[in-house]
Amino acid sequence: MKHCPLQRRYHRNSFEIALLGAASVGKTSLVRRSFYGEFDDEYTPTVEDYYKRETHQNHSVTVLNATDCAGSFQFPAMRQVTIRRAAGVVLVFSLDSEFSFRELYRILHEVIMTRGEEGVPIVVVGNKKDLGVREVSEEEIAELTRKFSSDRFPLEYVEASAKDNLNVEEVFNQLLRLLMPEAAPKKKRFKISKLVNEAKEKCHVM
Numbered sequence: 689m690k691h692c693p694l695q696r697r698y699h700r701n702s703f704e705i706a707l708l709g710a711a712s713v714g715k716t717s718l719v720r721r722s723f724y725g726e727f728d729d730e731y732t733p734t735v736e737d738y739y740k741r742e743t744h745q746n747h748s749v750t751v752l753n754a755t756d757c758a759g760s761f762q763f764p765a766m767r768q769v770t771i772r773r774a775a776g777v778v779l780v781f782s783l784d785s786e787f788s789f790r791e792l793y794r795i796l797h798e799v800i801m802t803r804g805e806e807g808v809p810i811v812v813v814g815n816k817k818d819l820g821v822r823e824v825s826e827e828e829i830a831e832l833t834r835k836f837s838s839d840r841f842p843l844e845y846v847e848a849s850a851k852d853n854l855n856v857e858e859v860f861n862q863l864l865r866l867l868m869p870e871a872a873p874k875k876k877r878f879k880i881s882k883l884v885n886e887a888k889e890k891c892h893v894m
């Protein structure tokens with residue numbers, strides 16, 4: 689039988705991604721750098737923005753729909769909706785800001801409480817590596833990774849610079865590896881059921 693090119697099947701994967709983190713850590717810059725190849729030195733606070741990228745490879749199309757959220761103290765209801773529908777989460781802090789790193793603990797608890805049994809893959813990004821200012825040690829990052837990474841919440845860490853376009857693609861590639869595990873070998877993960885229980889105990893029913 690003759691092969692007809694029109695009969696070739698295109699495989700389409702489409703994923704919703706939530707970009708979370710404290711204000712001014714570079715969430716918008718990372719997504720704009722990756723999706724549009726742009727970087728802006730000016731800071732414009734985000735309320736909520738949407739970005740879309742399509743990657744064609746062989747016979748498959750991968751669509752990423754990214755929701756770029758406001759800083760972690762604003763618009764909690766919008767953020768909850770975004771976390772609930774995300775297939776993957778990109779959690780950003782700035783390497784020159786201890787405060788933004790501490791914020792990750794709060795946001796990770798929020799993600800775990802919201803997703804619970806269902807879980808969601810997470811990529812943590814230490815951004816602004818180009819500044820060469822380091823307020824967050826590698827040990828602190830390793831501790832966070834150890835504490836939160838599990839089967840339900842697989843977590844990878846990437847150090848990046850949206851400004852210098854360093855490891856920006858790696859952020860989204862890592863997430864795609866977690867979203868499509870058949871494309872990568874499975875890693876051993878830590879159980880976090882203890883953490884979920886702890887978080888639930890702290891949640892008061894009104």
Ligand SMILES: Nc1nc2c(ncn2[C@@H]2O[C@H](COP(=O)(O)OP(=O)(O)O)[C@@H](O)[C@H]2O)c(=O)[nH]1
Binds near residue numbers: 713714728731759
């Ligand atoms: N030096 C440096 N500045 C960055 C980097 N990424 C973002 N910025 C700057 O940090 C500020 C906040 O970035 P933005 O993407 O708006 O942060 P968001 O509030 O998390 O979305 C802006 O002035 C950016 O130009 C980076 O990798 N390196």
Ligand SMILES: [Mg+2]
Binds near residue numbers: 732733
């Ligand atoms: Mg922003």
